[in-house]
Amino acid sequence: MTTTLTTTTLAGVAVQVNEEGFFEDPKVWTPAMAEEMAKADGLDALNEQHWTVLNFMRKEFFEKGTGPTVRVLGKTSGVSVKDLYLLFPKGPAKMAARLAGIPKPKGCI
Amino acid sequence: MSYRTEGTEPITKVSIIISKGSLEGIYPGLIMANGARAEGMEANLFFTFFGLDAIHKKRIDHIKVATVGNPAMHIPTLMGGLPGMSALATHMMTKKMDELDIPPIHEFIEMIGDTGCGMYACKASVDMFDMKKEDFVEQVSDIITVGDFYDLAAGGQIIFT
Numbered sequence: 150m151t152t153t154l155t156t157t158t159l160a161g162v163a164v165q166v167n168e169e170g171f172f173e174d175p176k177v178w179t180p181a182m183a184e185e186m187a188k189a190d191g192l193d194a195l196n197e198q199h200w201t202v203l204n205f206m207r208k209e210f211f212e213k214g215t216g217p218t219v220r221v222l223g224k225t226s227g228v229s230v231k232d233l234y235l236l237f238p239k240g241p242a243k244m245a246a247r248l249a250g251i252p253k254p255k256g257c258i
Numbered sequence: 259m260s261y262r263t264e265g266t267e268p269i270t271k272v273s274i275i276i277s278k279g280s281l282e283g284i285y286p287g288l289i290m291a292n293g294a295r296a297e298g299m300e301a302n303l304f305f306t307f308f309g310l311d312a313i314h315k316k317r318i319d320h321i322k323v324a325t326v327g328n329p330a331m332h333i334p335t336l337m338g339g340l341p342g343m344s345a346l347a348t349h350m351m352t353k354k355m356d357e358l359d360i361p362p363i364h365e366f367i368e369m370i371g372d373t374g375c376g377m378y379a380c381k382a383s384v385d386m387f388d389m390k391k392e393d394f395v396e397q398v399s400d401i402i403t404v405g406d407f408y409d410l411a412a413g414g415q416i417i418f419t
Binding site: 167168169218219220221223229230231234238239240241242243244257258 | 260289292293295296297298299359360361369372373374
């Protein structure tokens with residue numbers, strides 16, 4: 150079990166990500182990078198609800214040191230669990246955390 | 259960081275069978291199903307035998323910890339059988355789970371339904387217990403046979419709990 154970092158170019162900037170595509174340094178993230186990653190994930194564009202979730206995730210991460218789980222997102226972000234799965238079809242917590250440039254949230258629920 | 263062995267493909271689909279009706283028999287399957295959806299996997303839950311209590315409208319809010327025949331409770335079997343012991347153990351465990359933000363079974367089933375996980379009741383068990391579709395919470399989409407279950411599970415992993 151090791152972490153292998155690779156360098157990828159997002160919105161014209163070289164960014165270090167791990168093998169699952171999560172940012173090594175959340176501070177280098179920009180909204181333009183999220184847009185580019187979303188397109189690569191098959192989303193047409195990020196809408197207002199996507200941004201509500203991404204901004205909430207970054208806020209939680211910088212306040213608490215870890216991103217929220219799906220349950221916490223559903224209860225406190227203003228977007229329901231059902232909508233979270235529609236917005237981020239590849240698994241909300243994981244996909245939204247990756248697009249938000251923060252590490253994969255820890256937690257089982 | 260990933261625990262996945264290099265060169266292996268990620269799991270993309272799981273079908274989880276819940277066969278027990280105790281608190282400790284139901285939660286693991288629910289957590290695994292919810293976690294599978296959160297990871298972007300396709301997931302189905304199949305409730306059989308006493309596991310049907312987890313989706314039964316009248317029983318879902320009264321699931322208890324088994325205090326008899328459970329050596330991991332670390333209390334003598336005779337004490338575990340005393341009136342109120344199961345209720346006490348259930349109370350203590352649900353309190354702890356609430357602190358950890360683990361939802362009660364009813365709320366958890368609703369949430370898992372919202373994730374798009376399929377939920378099915380086992381026909382043989384439903385017939386045996388004289389139950390009907392109306393006895394189950396709305397998240398249960400159908401009562402299916404074992405053959406249907408294997409069709410549903412095709413292309414994925416099966417987990418029995």
